[in-house]
Amino acid sequence: MPRPRQPRHPQRRKRTTDPAAAKRFAATVSYDGTDFVGSQVQPNGRTVQEELERAAERLFGTPTRVDLAGRTDSGVHARGQVAAFTAATRLEAAAIGRALNALLPEDVAVRAVREVPPGFDPRRWARRRRYRYTIANGEARDPLARRYAWHLEGNLDLPAMQHLAGAFAGRRDYSAFAGKLEPGRSPVRTVFETTVNRSGDWLYIDIEADAFLPQMVRRITAALVRVGRHAATEEEIVSLLHQARPGSFIHVAPARGLCLERVWYDEGYQP
Known part of the structure; x- marks a missing residue:
């Protein structure tokens, strides 16, 4: 006697998951x-x-x-x-x-x-960058600021520092205020703005540029401080800037006071 036919179940399709793009x-x-x-x-x-x-x-x-x-x-x-x-x-x-x-x-x-976008390059697509350097200029050291500010005692000539800051704006060769550059790297940069402002015991040096050379902000900061302390004249600093001899300004502010604040893009990413 023939065996009863079993009902056929439709074959289940295996789920396939495409890999994420x-x-x-x-x-x-x-x-x-x-x-x-x-x-x-x-x-x-x-x-x-x-x-x-x-x-x-x-x-x-x-x-x-x-x-x-x-x-x-x-x-x-x-x-x-x-x-x-x-x-x-x-x-x-x-x-x-x-x-x-x-x-x-x-x-x-x-x-x-x-x-x-798939081709977004955070370095090459950047159009503007801003760094801030913080100086603690109170009579006593602030232990809570030791990791994030350069403590300087004594008076700083703020108007002299502010006047010199304007000389760093423009498009030029900043070799004098840079560390050693890689072979073939251009020393020409555009600085849009350099400002020095005080709030109580704190000085803030803000520099915006299309890009920066190694140690450029820290050397410019050191130059501003030397003029603020009357250890150098504005004319001496500006002369070095225009001569553009690589590394001719040797003073470098400590790294701890420097912070990359913002990067701007025309397209692709808006922080």
């Missing part, structure tokens, strides 16, 4: 530079880029290159550094920011994570 993201990054040897990966110590790439690899499960808008030296801080990375993920930008912050150490944080 790679997307480009940018983020504003803040960090306390005290315990870093700099922002860019290097073999001789801990760096901001290394910490960001380690956190991104843990989040996305694959090595992830992180590009930065600018290079900061050992001990220099940032409120507005910009980082960019590419990842194959379905996470939204805000979720990526929260996840990265959960994985990053306490002295680094990301904010304003956004999806950007």
